[in-house]
Amino acid sequence: MSNAYNRPDQLSPELRRRVLETARRLGYPGPDPVARSLRTRKAGAVGLLLTENLSYAFRDPAALGFLEGLALACEDAGTGLMLIPASPEREDVAAVHRAGVDGFVVYSVPDDDPHLAAVLERPVPTVVCDQPDIGNVDRVGIDDRSAMYELAQHLIAMGHRRVGVVCMRLARDRNDGYVSVDRQHAAHFHVQRARLAGLAMAFSEAGVDWSKVPVVERFDHNTASGEAAAAQVLDRDPSITALICTSDILALGAMNEAKRRGLRVPEDLTITGFDGIQEAERAGLTTVRQPVLEKGRAAGKLLLDVGERTRPRSVNLSTELITGTTAAAPRTIAEERWFGP
Amino acid sequence: MSNAYNRPDQLSPELRRRVLETARRLGYPGPDPVARSLRTRKAGAVGLLLTENLSYAFRDPAALGFLEGLALACEDAGTGLMLIPASPEREDVAAVHRAGVDGFVVYSVPDDDPHLAAVLERPVPTVVCDQPDIGNVDRVGIDDRSAMYELAQHLIAMGHRRVGVVCMRLARDRNDGYVSVDRQHAAHFHVQRARLAGLAMAFSEAGVDWSKVPVVERFDHNTASGEAAAAQVLDRDPSITALICTSDILALGAMNEAKRRGLRVPEDLTITGFDGIQEAERAGLTTVRQPVLEKGRAAGKLLLDVGERTRPRSVNLSTELITGTTAAAPRTIAEERWFGP
DNA sequence: TGGAGTGACCGTAACGGTTCAGAACCAATT
């Protein structure tokens, strides 16, 4: 029976024909994939854990790029890709337990997320992305800290010393406003924590008291958040010469806000982003490009690679500083006197 | 055992504690989802069949909107969403057979696609989107024919009689060029067939010989294709006053080409699209908006709705004609004389 | 003609859960 469908060489054409004919007559719909999976111990699919409203994954360009890369890797391998329903509201971890998959990819979830814990309990290989090294799982990501450090040095070399920072959600609780240094260190999103650490290091080395640098956080990740956050920083600290955003989306929002205030970029205010999404490129944003699609593809490859899985592997992809047209040396008061505002 | 995990009320707390403790000591990782699925006959996931390189789904705004809507419906229901690897190259239908899912959503595949046939053989509920009514499955879509008919009438009312058409892939074979009326009728993509039929009807009624109207097809769906197709039409028929595209993406490409040729839109050339994507709105395109996100959500709801599944249901969503700034009455020769070109 | 070798076919035992019938137990009622 099974052979008739899956191993035609194991039986005579005649018998095969008879079996298939009878099966059809009896209304047999072909082998049941679930039973097959149980027997062969292969589900033929990998799960993607996102802990974010799924629409986020489809609207955020960086997440979308990752998703595409992962999907490509799965397609190459002929494997299904299962999106696990795990919104942040829903504490319900059952979906993770119920998923019939051969492995998980975990994309940028807070390190205290219960879904992540549930995934790690499952006895299947896992690849985490944009997370610190944890447990016995593979990892793929970039060196967020160094990348941001480099960007900061770029600004420092231009002469920026009074800066403000706009960052994404640092933990699962909503905190739309200023961020203490403690909260920065305790951030549960590795990516954000690392980027802030890179900034802190660079500016501290340049003699700037980091604890005095205004850092504001936004829970939602869209341009409206970027606008509001930028407004908050500029209201309290109109004298800053640069606004460093930890994502391009936030930076694009900040650009809008600057424009609304009549601030010229970069003459009056330098704005930088992070990610290197297409919209940022169009806007000429100074930012750090990271290979989001490659990240997804690498995660998929790592998970689907049947090779030796002796010890956890860690893949670091490289980033590139994009010097756009939104960063320039701050004009000094003296210059303002000479050339006018 | 099972009860300890899933039905705490069926046994004493003491026993439950003991069972769980022992399980942990023995390194038992919790119930196996696949075995559970086999027994309960529920996989907790729905499959999405796209027959298109998966990256298409993540790059094309309309497909992306559909995907988002579907994902939202799945998230609401706590169901997983599995992307089935079925690129057009790969004739391999095994992935459809192997997918452990409770149902399928089929999005805009040619009606002779082997993957579609494989899905229909599976004894699980199926919802097709942007397809004609087939077999015993639910359907969700729009009335492409009427929507396009309405758009055509809008142009006809403006006075357009000499028009050209740019359409998407009509079948699985690549045919980048002119399309015979036969091929139009035989198109395997229902959506494209219906839209062309709507145009043919409207223009025939207006006294235009449809068989003389240039219709060019492009296999790939991106702005570059739109540009090339528009060029092809304009090269052969410089006298057309309107270029009707069956998607916004193609229309945006056509706009680029018009600009390159120094043709003003809409003064020299009217261009229309179809879909109502955001980029089109920004460009002020005259187009037909269809509720892509709602389409995805409706498909998901239909599939996940446990209600009576006696006979196939068919959901038609409504569309809206968007009168943008890319369509206007054609200028007559007389007008040209008066006002200059 | 006998024995080994070959290929086709068939029967059965897992895979790991869920479910359900019934056993075992205890308490309350007749």
Add this chain to the structure above:
DNA sequence: AATTGGTTCTGAACCGTTACGGTCACTCCA
């Protein structure tokens, strides 16, 4: 003391497949 009722617990059947070993018939060669 025996019956009844109710709860907690145990064991076995079943879901549908694949892997594997065994049977059987047949051929080939000595």
